[in-house]
Amino acid sequence: MRTNPTARLRGAALAFAAFVAVTGGGARAAHAADCSTLPNPIYGIGGSATKPLFAKVGAALAATTPATTLVYQAPGACNGINAVLAATPLSGTASYWDTAGKEQTCTLPTVSGPVADFASMGNSATSCPGVTVLPADVGDFLGPVNAYDLIVPKASPEVSISAEAAYFAFGYGDLSGVSPWNVLNQLFVRDALSAAQIFVAKAIGVSPSSFKGVDTKSNSGTLTAVASSTSPANALGLVSGEVGDQGRAADTIKILAYQHHGQSCGHWPDSTATSYDKRGVRSGQYWIWAPLHFYAKIDATTKKPASAAVASFIGYFTEEVAPPASVDLFSIEVKASTVPRCAMEVWRTGDLGDLQSYAPAAPCGCKFDAIATGSTTCKACANDGECTTGAPHCRYGFCEVN
């Protein structure tokens, strides 16, 4: 059913694992704990885009009774799914988060380490090189929606970019003919296994493996490179929306409005360049977004993750399992710049697939606005009786129409 990942990709994954082992994956390695000694560890691997979200979820789960520890390696989206498909033992070091949300490092065995319980990534598995079909024993579970951003330094005068401009910039580099994005060492990119690059590539029509520019190795690497560019007028990078918003909040970068093929005006993920309401994503006018994917081995009968602990963990994100009472996952997701599906007004199938109108069974747009922007025009409620006929359903504390 599945075409196995190529030997080249397995080699790349192993090489990256070795890199992580040597470098500590970017986290501090001194006096690291043995991962297996942490309370009820759940092991994940995948893209770096989800780390801001996982930091908050990991901290919340660490504070529950009994505690659960989210242990995560972020070698890149496609390295994550390949590790799950090949059942590659984790090795080196990994991140986990303490109850204060502080990222910590733990060590994994050099040999015979645990196999990842799940892979997390922005793109679908089949957008990764070498994966043509998902095997029947691996499930694909969709979490909250994430945007992918094109960013420039705060000092850049640019505010928007078209798909065509990005095509020439990333496809031709210093020969792009699109000023000011024609300086090769000011184009900050990733490799073909990165979800951010896979999505931007698909949007603008450049192969993920053909991007011109400097490989920053991670979303945070791109953020740093763009923010600290010595030539801010020329700098351009691509990042996950969670990380882009981190940079925006730190006042070091700007997210460009993106004008897709056939679109007459560029839109931001939000209603304006400075807001955080994700109106552009939720309405579909900002093109580059997708739900997060969780991949895990599944039970042949239930089609749910075979491990009960993993089923619960992933279920929190798919809205199928209520998280522990002390874990406000909805707020965590919103504050991590992701959009719970119930707040979406459009949906799509597949990576950057066609848009379609979407009306969730229990919409949460009012609550999303309240948390994301600090205000909502919706009426607060405790039950349906407190709502009026125009918006008769009390959902998540606010009166909604449906």
Place this chain on the structure above:
Amino acid sequence: MLRLANLSDARRVQLGTLALSSLAAFVAAGALLIGCTSADEASPPDAFTPDRDTGAEVATDGSPDGAPDAAPGDVGDESATDAGADAADTGLAAEAGDAADAAPDTANCRTDAGCWSCPPTVNEQFLNHCSGLSCQPFDNKRVTKWDGGVLPPI
């Protein structure tokens, strides 16, 4: 399409008296909401700053003043209304459904401002629908190696 229209209705109702006072007021509000607002209009309040690790205040740098060649006027079909801030605040991105309710004939769905005022059903309509969201056009004349046709192979 119907569901999107319903969502619009919901948000309209949630606005309270804005759209319900009279049919005339409703039509007027719908007209104001057609089109994508230019980015230099008032932004909604940013009461919340996500990923607050830095605690830094979000910059209000959404002005297109710095855009060298892409002033909103360059693509006049999307600049239109002064209702953008309110629309964004209240989630009226799908307000296009109002126009559709009144004029289901899709031949009239493309407004003078160039946006799609009926409930969208295909990508091009979703991307260009009259949402009230701020937007910033990019002037593709800046893409000097593109003649507007098929993009050349990399």
